[in-house]
Amino acid sequence: SKDLKGAMETLIEQKRQMLSTVEKLDEHMDFASQLIFAQNRGDLTADNVNQCVLEMMIAAPDTLSVTLFFMLILIAEHPTVEEEMMREIEAVMGKQEL
Numbered sequence: 318s319k320d321l322k323g324a325m326e327t328l329i330e331q332k333r334q335m336l337s338t339v340e341k342l343d344e345h346m347d348f349a350s351q352l353i354f355a356q357n358r359g360d361l362t363a364d365n366v367n368q369c370v371l372e373m374m375i376a377a378p379d380t381l382s383v384t385l386f387f388m389l390i391l392i393a394e395h396p397t398v399e400e401e402m403m404r405e406i407e408a409v410m411g412k413q414e415l
Contacts, residue, residue, distance in 0.1 A: 325367045325374075329353065348373065 332349050336342070352369050355361040361369075392399050406415070 321371065322367065325371050326363075329366060329370055 329349070333353050336350055336353060349370055352361060352366045356363060356366050392402070
């Protein structure tokens with residue numbers, strides 16, 4: 318637990334340093350960035366930020382796998398949607414490999 322907390326603090330500090338050096342902030346405004354700015358404004362504590370980032374990292378693989386599973390089931394059940402998705406992918410990607 319202590320090692321994980323230290324790792325989270327290191328990652329958040331790296332993100333904070335990256336945010337301080339970017340030219341266009343809007344291209345880097347993800348959820349972790351929003352948390353860091355909320356801490357800078359005094360809306361969150363460092364512990365709040367650490368806990369949120371930790372929960373994102375731990376929960377994301379599980380929730381993502383469930384979401385992808387249901388998305389694939391829905392696509393399989395609706396072939397016209399699948400065809401439309403494939404046309405859009407081909408229109409955007411052209412001959413490039415995915």
